[in-house]
Amino acid sequence: MTFAADAGPGASLTPVLTRRWASPRSWSIETYRQLDGYQALRSALTVDPDRLIELVKNSGLRGRGGAGFPTGLKWSFLPKGGSKPHYLVINADEGEPGTCKDIPLMMADPHSLIEGCIITSYAIRAPFCAIYIRGEAVHAIRRVAAAVREAKAAGFLGRDILGSGYDLEIVVHGGAGAYICGEETALLDSLEGRRGQPRLKPPFPAVEGLYASPTVVNNVETIASVPIIVMGGSDWYRSLGTEKSPGPKIYSLSGHVTRPGQYEAPMGTTLRQLLASAGGMRDGIPLKFFTPGGSSTPIFTPEHLDVPLSFDDVAAAGSMLGTTALMCFNETVSVPWAVWKWLEFYKHESCGKCTPCREGTGWLVQILRRVVTGHGTLEDLDTMVDAAGNIAGRSFCALGDAAATPILSSFKYFRSEFEDLVTGRTPPVVDHRQLAGAH
Structure with a gap:
């Protein structure tokens, strides 16, 4: 898990989040374990859960689901003590136009998500985790469910994980295909068997979430980033990307791009740099406008090609980073x-x-x-x-x-x-x- 010495926005890097994607049978537990899989979990289970929360806080990891809220801070909101159990819910209801990073991640490397879920659940003292995947993503549901079974068979899930005394169950739940279930409280209602509609807040999920119990809701890419933070440390993670938006990121390029797809780069990389990696605009027709984070984010024009794609820089330029879903439209589009x-x-x-x-x-x-x-x-x-x-x-x-x-x-x-x-x-x-x- 090493980056180039000059790692920064747009720098050449050795992939971290996507490092296993091109490996043979990348989705299998055998491949995952050959490439450092579940080593972070072994380390995490030897330390106090509060130290893990502090580690993620110090890393500066921000939610990759769109809002960019500090992940460790969200975890720390769960009340200490109390009679109610804590829960972890993974929001994999990827449904916004242009957003297409989480399903490829679950297809290519589901165990990075599973390991992240186990570490996060241990950190927040949760005995149960639900992974809520968009219903149409049948192949992703099957692949993640298979990864859960593999992890359980290997002793990474269930009772007394790796002899630590910690117990955890993970359930993979297929959603009903509604975009509104990407909103965390509508997702919780759907997970409980009700119609997916947003709840009135407060109370927030950290206080009353799944089954009215304290709950953390995080995005797939966010949780898949947790094992690499445990392995590399917060200082290493902060050395990547920008000061306020550290770490690597999966950028989704779609539209009139020569080679559309998923591109991993440090936070703060520009669209101009990403387009250079993707072969530029298709057929040489110039860019007219693009979305920095999916259809729900204000559009940008070619004058924004050099805006660093980080939460704060994009906001300063008048839009939102969102899910880094870069839909690129050429001059033929109305x-x-x-x-x-x-x-x-x-x-x-x-x-x-x-x-x-x-x-x-x-x-x-x-x-x-x-x-x-x-x-x-x-x-x-x-x-x-x-x-x-x-x-x-x-x-x-x-x-x-x-x-x-x-x-x-x-x-x-x-x-x-x-x-x-x-x-x-x-x-x-x-x-x-x-x-x-x-x-």
Whole structure:
């Protein structure tokens, strides 16, 4: 697990998170153990759980699921003592457009997740862990479940793990295919057998989570990072990436890229550097806009190619790092068309619990349909901005914000494209007769 001596944003590195992905039968416990697998667990079980929490705190690891909250700090929120058990829940409900890093990780190296789950559960004193995987990801569910069985057969799970006296059970749960279940409290409701809808907070999951007990909810990539921190130490981990966003990261490049896929690089790497590794934009057609972290993050333009892809640097530039899902669109793409497709997704996935999101996404889709078919008006554009502004910050969970983001950020950089469509300066991007047939 060594990086180049000059490791920093964009530096050449020996992969850590993805180091086993290209190995024969990388998903098997045999391959995992040949490449240092479960060595971190052996070390972790010899120290006090609170020291592990402190280690992760000191490492600066921030959640890889989108929000970037300090992981060790989240663990420390669980109340000490009390009569209720502690639980660990893994959010593997990867469903946002453009986000595609966790399923490849679970397919290629599921034992890194399992080892991370065991260490984390030990650190937070949890006897039970649930891995909630998106229902459509059938192959990932089967692979992770097989890894759990392998780990249990090898003595890394179950009762008295490695003679430590610590007991842990892990359950792999297939979700019901709803994007809203990526929201941690909706995931908990779904895991308990109820309809997936966000809960009112407070209380937060750290106080009342799964079965009303103290619960840590973490992303797949976050937990898969824990064993490498235990093996390398917090200082080593902090030497990678940036000061406020340390460590390696899996960046997902999709869209008009010559070689789309998963690219591991230190936090703070730029899209320009990632595109160089990915062979540049496909067919040589220049980049027009991109999302730094999936469809719920404000879009960027070519002027942001050199923004370091870290939580704070991206925020300072006016967007969010999110899940580092870099959807790259070339100059052939209509921005209103892309925004319309994203809004169709958010309308479909709204759980309907709150009025701003339930009603607002529907109205935005109706207006966008008029715009992309050439039947919109300038008043429609003002209405869209007003409606998006009333959804953002006023919905029950972040899905409303995610739906408003494409509208507000695209108008910031490309309002003229919307105006050209409604004034007839450019032809419709969608034939209204085809649209009528589709609906």
